[in-house]
Amino acid sequence: MFVHFGPTYSPPGLVFFLSIPQNKTNRFSISLDKNSFFPIDASSGLQYSWTEFDRQFPEKPFTQSFKFAGERKGAEFQIQVETDQVIGTIRLSQRQQKSSSLASQRLSWSEFKEKVNGLDSNRFIYRGQNQTWPLRTSFHRTKRADLSRFLAEDIQTLHRRLSGQTKHVFDLTQPLQNGAFFNMLQHHGYPTPILDWSHSPYVSAFFAFRGLSSEKSQDGRNPYVRIFVFDMQEWVRDYSQVSMLDVVTPHFSVQEFMALNNDRLVPQQGIATVTNVDDIERYIAERETERGKNYLSAIDIAWNARDEVVKDLNLMGITAGSLFPGIDGACEDVKERLFNI
Known part of the structure; x- marks a missing residue:
């Protein structure tokens, strides 16, 4: 799955591809360094380099590593994220909406x-x-x-x-x-x-x-x-x-x-x-x-x-x-x- 960090419509944003391993417990733990990520242009959605990122945002140093620990329950994932700057939780769902929620x-x-x-x-x-x-x-x-x-x-x-x-x-x-x-x-x-x-x-x-x-x-x-x-x-x-x-x-x-x-x-x-x-x-x-x-x-x-x-x-x-x-x-x-x- 793709996971996006940072503001969706204003840079900087950060994206990585996380492959969640399949096992009998549906639990996983992964550690990644900065080289596993790439920044994106928030207006176009296209990848650009860390060199360009550092040039555009010299006052915003990015974390060097991520740790993920999560569990899959049916169609939902709950992932704990820890970096050298923040700790948080990501909740993802694979459920498809079958009826309109629009009033x-x-x-x-x-x-x-x-x-x-x-x-x-x-x-x-x-x-x-x-x-x-x-x-x-x-x-x-x-x-x-x-x-x-x-x-x-x-x-x-x-x-x-x-x-x-x-x-x-x-x-x-x-x-x-x-x-x-x-x-x-x-x-x-x-x-x-x-x-x-x-x-x-x-x-x-x-x-x-x-x-x-x-x-x-x-x-x-x-x-x-x-x-x-x-x-x-x-x-x-x-x-x-x-x-x-x-x-x-x-x-x-x-x-x-x-x-x-x-x-x-x-x-x-x-x-x-x-x-x-x-x-x-x-x-x-x-x-x-x-x-x-x-x-x-x-x-x-x-x-x-x-x-x-x-x-x-x-x-x-x-x-x-x-x-x-x-x-x-x-x-x-x-x-x-x-x-x-």
């Missing part, structure tokens, strides 16, 4: 429209989900959420497979093209550490109710969709946005991707977030406590509003045909008109 506001469709129409269109972005699941990427929902492996194996394999099928051969060494390649994969169903958002609350409402038939919307067994509202403007102002995935510093970053081989991005008014964090809601909540601000909120709308919502979105021109240019979108559009009467 939500339940609104009717009319109340939702009134609320979002009063928000600054340049400040907030939106994400719609069929159910009130926690905010989590498709990649982190898998049992294979290893970012280093994802970059080394998945992306390279997909690049080889897809380069003959795309109009543009992506140069993955170029950050803008690399991001566009990731976003194309996301839009075609491959698990990525990206979350899709939209500048439009109504496009997000379409995705929240998408796939929910008129008949199913009346069964009442899972009665709410969820639309997340994220204060992008304040978040970007308060925290550095990181474009790299395989960095040790936790981050949740807003990214504007190029629409290469992705004709859905523009009509969906798409924008994305990239993260190396599993429990996004908790991560943002901790930042909210730090700043005394509210970045993330949620609105829940009853399933039984489905027909009213779809009717209004159709009148706005927000349909599968408009959001998914091509045969798939056209067929989904006609299916909605003919089968959900």
Whole structure:
């Protein structure tokens, strides 16, 4: 596991990779010297040298050694840390959040429209989900959420497979093209550490109710969709946005991707977030406590509003045909008109 010492968003920070040994008692004791660590740039999450660290922070000599003694109990670790400067305890958990901890506001469709129409269109972005699941990427929902492996194996394999099928051969060494390649994969169903958002609350409402038939919307067994509202403007102002995935510093970053081989991005008014964090809601909540601000909120709308919502979105021109240019979108559009009467 990676363990981070020091302020998360202001240098100096210190990171090391700690491999916890497996044994019958699940207890361990490890001693490490300074050479087992490396400093990181808090804004980029990238490693730099001790020489550079000492140059930047001449008045902040760092400890020369660490001692760790800990015990694993189920999905949790408790680690006692002792250095020549401090003594403390680290508690780590491997538990995955199965239900959302985010307090939500339940609104009717009319109340939702009134609320979002009063928000600054340049400040907030939106994400719609069929159910009130926690905010989590498709990649982190898998049992294979290893970012280093994802970059080394998945992306390279997909690049080889897809380069003959795309109009543009992506140069993955170029950050803008690399991001566009990731976003194309996301839009075609491959698990990525990206979350899709939209500048439009109504496009997000379409995705929240998408796939929910008129008949199913009346069964009442899972009665709410969820639309997340994220204060992008304040978040970007308060925290550095990181474009790299395989960095040790936790981050949740807003990214504007190029629409290469992705004709859905523009009509969906798409924008994305990239993260190396599993429990996004908790991560943002901790930042909210730090700043005394509210970045993330949620609105829940009853399933039984489905027909009213779809009717209004159709009148706005927000349909599968408009959001998914091509045969798939056209067929989904006609299916909605003919089968959900």
